[in-house]
Every structure is written in C-alpha cells, then in structure tokens.
Amino acid sequence: xxxxxxxxxxxxxxxxxxxxxxxxxxxxxxxxxxxxxxxxxxxxxxxxxxxxxxxxxxxxxxxxxxxxxxxxxxxxxxxxxxxxxxxxxxxxxxxxxxxxxxxxxxxxxx
Numbered sequence: 001x002x003x004x005x006x007x008x009x010x011x012x013x014x015x016x017x018x019x020x021x022x023x024x025x026x027x028x029x030x031x032x033x034x035x036x037x038x039x040x041x042x043x044x045x046x047x048x049x050x051x052x053x054x055x056x057x058x059x060x061x062x063x064x065x066x067x068x069x070x071x072x073x074x075x076x077x078x079x080x081x082x083x084x085x086x087x088x089x090x091x092x093x094x095x096x097x098x099x100x101x102x103x104x105x106x107x108x109x110x
Contacts, residue, residue, distance in 0.1 A: 024049030028057050037067050039108055043097065044073040044082060052082075055089040070107060072097045 019034065021027035024046040031037070031054075040058065044051035051071055058067065069090055073079050074097040082094050093107045 023047040024051060024054045027054045031058055039068045039070070041070045041072070041104070041108070044071050044078045045075065052085070052089070055091070059088075059090060068092050068108070070095060070104070072099065074098065 019030050021030055024042075025048040027042065027046070028049060036058075040055075042051040042054055046054065051073075055069060055071075058069075067090070070093045071079075071082050071091055072095045073082070079094050079096070082089075082091055085091070086094070095104065095107065099107075
C-alpha cells in the first residue's frame with residue numbers, strides 16, 4: 001500500500017473492503033453513502049476539504065463515535081494541532097505521513 005498517495009480509507013463494518021478517496025469532498029460522499037466506518041485513515045492535508053473537516057463532518061452528522069480514526073501528516077504543526085483536537089474529533093492515533101505500511105497495520109489492529 002502506498003502511503004504517498006493522499007487517501008482516505010473507509011473500512012466497512014461487515015467486510016474489510018477499503019474505499020479510497022483522493023480528496024475530502026469525495027471522502028464525505030463515501031461516508032454519506034456507506035455510513036459509519038469501522039476504521040478511517042485520513043491525511044490531514046486533503047485537497048478540496050481537509051482531513052479536519054472530514055472528521056468534523058463524521059462526528060457531527062453520523063454516529064461517528066464508533067469509528068476508529070487514524071490521521072497522518074508530513075507536517076509536525078498539523079500533527080500537533082490534531083493532538084490538541086484529539087478528544088473532540090475522536091482521533092485514536094496521529095502518525096507521520098511516511099509511516100510504514102506495517103506500522104500503520106499494527107496501529108490499526110491495536
């Protein structure tokens with residue numbers, strides 16, 4: 001799995017089929033269409049609508065408290081800001097964008 005591509009993975013509660021969006025607007029469309037995911041992995045720096053807005057939408061409009069959320073960013077400032085909003089947005093883990101696929105898998109499984 002390439003972590004260099006901006007992405008949002010939405011994993012269904014019933015099947016582990018990832019849904020991928022290249023921007024936050026498409027991620028919100030997927031959330032509207034498929035509902036609360038079991039796991040959402042998002043970059044904070046998405047085009048059109050950023051990752052913070054995606055998480056805000058998730059928490060405000062659907063029963064998003066059940067979704068596990070992992071955020072990534074290459075920018076320490078965005079990771080620090082996400083840390084300050086961690087509880088409000090229900091962020092489970094904050095990782096650098098260049099995290100390995102194996103490390104991401106370990107965090108997601110925890």
